[in-house]
Amino acid sequence: MLVVKWDFTLKMYHSSLLLCLSLGAFLKWVAGSDWCYTGCEYSPTDWGDLAGSFCGGKRQSPVDIVTSHVQTNPDLLNFNFTNFSSQHVIKTIKNDGHTVKCTLKENEVEVSGGGLNGTYSTIQFHFHWGDTLHHPGSEHTIDGHRYPVEMHIVSLKKGLTVEQAVADSEGIAVLGFFINATEDGDMSGPWNTLTSYLTNDTDTELTVNHAISIDDLIGTVSLTNFYRYMGSLTTPSCNEAVAWTVFHEPININKNLIQRFPAITGSTNVYRPTQALNGRQVFASSATPPPPSHPWCYEDHCMYSPTKWQQLSDSHCGGEHQSPVNIETQKIVVDEHLDTFTYTMFDDKHAIKYITNTGHTVKCVLKEDMVEVSGGGLGYVYSVLQFHFHWGSTSVESKGSEHTVDSKRYPMEMHIVTKRKDLTLDQAIDTPNGLAVLGFFIEAADTTKSSSSSSSSGPHEPNPTSGPTSDMKAWMTLSNSFSAIKNINSEVEITEEISIDDLLGKVNRASYYRYNGSLTTPLCNEAVVWTVFKESVKVDQSVMTLFPTQTGYQNVFRPAQSLHDRTIYASSSAASGPGPIGLFLLLACLCTFLFHLHL
Numbered sequence: 001m002l003v004v005k006w007d008f009t010l011k012m013y014h015s016s017l018l019l020c021l022s023l024g025a026f027l028k029w030v031a032g033s034d035w036c037y038t039g040c041e042y043s044p045t046d047w048g049d050l051a052g053s054f055c056g057g058k059r060q061s062p063v064d065i066v067t068s069h070v071q072t073n074p075d076l077l078n079f080n081f082t083n084f085s086s087q088h089v090i091k092t093i094k095n096d097g098h099t100v101k102c103t104l105k106e107n108e109v110e111v112s113g114g115g116l117n118g119t120y121s122t123i124q125f126h127f128h129w130g131d132t133l134h135h136p137g138s139e140h141t142i143d144g145h146r147y148p149v150e151m152h153i154v155s156l157k158k159g160l161t162v163e164q165a166v167a168d169s170e171g172i173a174v175l176g177f178f179i180n181a182t183e184d185g186d187m188s189g190p191w192n193t194l195t196s197y198l199t200n201d202t203d204t205e206l207t208v209n210h211a212i213s214i215d216d217l218i219g220t221v222s223l224t225n226f227y228r229y230m231g232s233l234t235t236p237s238c239n240e241a242v243a244w245t246v247f248h249e250p251i252n253i254n255k256n257l258i259q260r261f262p263a264i265t266g267s268t269n270v271y272r273p274t275q276a277l278n279g280r281q282v283f284a285s286s287a288t289p290p291p292p293s294h295p296w297c298y299e300d301h302c303m304y305s306p307t308k309w310q311q312l313s314d315s316h317c318g319g320e321h322q323s324p325v326n327i328e329t330q331k332i333v334v335d336e337h338l339d340t341f342t343y344t345m346f347d348d349k350h351a352i353k354y355i356t357n358t359g360h361t362v363k364c365v366l367k368e369d370m371v372e373v374s375g376g377g378l379g380y381v382y383s384v385l386q387f388h389f390h391w392g393s394t395s396v397e398s399k400g401s402e403h404t405v406d407s408k409r410y411p412m413e414m415h416i417v418t419k420r421k422d423l424t425l426d427q428a429i430d431t432p433n434g435l436a437v438l439g440f441f442i443e444a445a446d447t448t449k450s451s452s453s454s455s456s457s458g459p460h461e462p463n464p465t466s467g468p469t470s471d472m473k474a475w476m477t478l479s480n481s482f483s484a485i486k487n488i489n490s491e492v493e494i495t496e497e498i499s500i501d502d503l504l505g506k507v508n509r510a511s512y513y514r515y516n517g518s519l520t521t522p523l524c525n526e527a528v529v530w531t532v533f534k535e536s537v538k539v540d541q542s543v544m545t546l547f548p549t550q551t552g553y554q555n556v557f558r559p560a561q562s563l564h565d566r567t568i569y570a571s572s573s574a575a576s577g578p579g580p581i582g583l584f585l586l587l588a589c590l591c592t593f594l595f596h597l598h599l
């Protein structure tokens, strides 16, 4: 099926005209110069609109390999590489504007075994990289970790032409190798030789005169430790024809050689963002080491309950700046610098990539580098990575927020997790303000008590007890997807329209508390600038109940941690009280869900 993307000028024509024009003359065919990674009409999110493209399909590559979700497959035995050690098979090298491609001599290099169905004839290898600012650029990621570079060795099923191979669901085998940057690796070996051919000239194909083999480039990487899944080409037309092999161990090369890719070619960040698995299974060869297990839980039925999280290896959970905390409103300090936030794309209804059940929470993962938050005294621009929830039991009275205010626990808490835009995730979790989390309390929109008390609320608490302040349709849509992720580690794409603004609704985003803390799950890195909003988001009780019932687990919140030497600050509007104490006490009796500021 062809999907047509019209030129902007065409969109301005009357719609009846469009019908006449859709006869082919204005189709944008997938040709070299039509697409790019950034800064043109067809960047990755629009590749699916290119005519003849499969980029919007359900079996796309690359993907994030979540090691705790992979399944070991005993059929993934050793590979048989033919002529990988030959020093005369690399024929030419060319910068084609999207990548640097090394073409091999025809019919000399082969791959079989490794669980592949038959023999594949290797035709070329090429690279994906980031930029000169040390921004990594591998296409696949492992547990969210992106390596600096990825090398793809491309082979076609033996006997098939390129046209036949792209039409066969396993017509192509790509071997993916991560390339890792070392501080002091060899500067004179095969990678120096290969990168000495790099050029910014996209017209000339250079002949490789040096003796250099594919094995020389792969080095000592274990070829028995690998992942396998069925996917696609990672550039348009993204044909779903690839049996992917991603090797677990990276090739380690000197960072100065890695820098040559962006620096000399002038191309940066030439990688496609990760795509949804859509139910696909990633397999691992038997030799691949099992993932680091996460044997932690919230209750007492596992090896590491919260009081023992600090014993997990590399854990920061025993630190002095841990989260969550109890917010004592008597002790908060007003900070005038805590101004309003700027929210970018919070109203985008297609920003959520997928929703997953991690076994500890329900997490909505957002499309990369799209939704942002800044201001609010943060000092940096932060990219929103995901949001997730903490909840209690199935009981209507259940309380499951992580933060508490004057020891009051709310029914639920939503965490919007963001990362400093100028850092990689690995850097961010090691930097005191590398992450910023926005915490929103969630409680029931109580329809029975609402009308009597809302009229007497103070000026700083607009409609605290009226009906839902958020868009209930968005919450219903979100919770409807829970039935598809009942199994732990399952995920599902969200195709219906939901924005973060829809979920937050009219909640006051100017009144908030601020402190320095940590992630609230292992490894509890002390990298988080916390914002906890004073006003709660109001949703229907029935929606809240779906969290414990559909996932099957309850009370997923960490107990409050000691403040130690920390101070909790507040924006000026969060510090102001709700009015005379007498009136407040009266209100507190009427409606227990007001903030207990003066108790």
Ligand SMILES: *[C@@H]1O[C@H](CO)[C@@H](O)[C@H](O)[C@H]1NC(C)=O
Pocket (backbone or CB within 6 Å): 080, 081, 082, 110, 113
């Ligand atoms: C590996 O490939 C070579 C050449 O195609 C072949 O002779 C050999 O039998 C293969 N070995 C295995 C273990 O498949």
Ligand SMILES: *[C@@H]1O[C@H](CO)[C@@H](O)[C@H](O)[C@H]1NC(C)=O
Pocket (backbone or CB within 6 Å): 082, 083, 086, 088, 107, 108, 109, 110
């Ligand atoms: C390996 O390469 C040599 C030449 O270097 C060639 O003669 C031989 O046929 C190749 N092997 C295969 C299986 O293609």
Ligand SMILES: *[C@@H]1O[C@H](CO)[C@@H](O)[C@H](O)[C@H]1NC(C)=O
Pocket (backbone or CB within 6 Å): 117, 118
């Ligand atoms: C292996 O490939 C052949 C054709 O090349 C095909 O007929 C067969 O079904 C494939 N086997 C599997 C297990 O996919």
Ligand SMILES: *[C@@H]1O[C@H](CO)[C@@H](O)[C@H](O)[C@H]1NC(C)=O
Pocket (backbone or CB within 6 Å): 180, 181, 182, 183, 249, 250, 252
């Ligand atoms: C990647 O390189 C760094 C040094 O730059 C090293 O600490 C790390 O262990 C390497 N990663 C792997 C998986 O080899």
Ligand SMILES: *[C@@H]1O[C@H](CO)[C@@H](O)[C@H](O)[C@H]1NC(C)=O
Pocket (backbone or CB within 6 Å): 200, 201, 266
């Ligand atoms: C290409 O690189 C050469 C140096 O190797 C430089 O002089 C030239 O300006 C570059 N061209 C472009 C278009 O960047």
Ligand SMILES: *[C@@H]1O[C@H](CO)[C@@H](O)[C@H](O)[C@H]1NC(C)=O
Pocket (backbone or CB within 6 Å): 432, 514, 515, 516, 567, 569
């Ligand atoms: C967080 O810590 C930094 C120093 O690492 C400090 O400058 C900042 O004021 C602290 N913020 C809060 C809210 O305590």
Ligand SMILES: [Zn+2]
Pocket (backbone or CB within 6 Å): 126, 127, 128, 152, 234
């Ligand atoms: Zn590639």
Ligand SMILES: [Zn+2]
Pocket (backbone or CB within 6 Å): 388, 389, 390, 415, 520
């Ligand atoms: Zn959380």
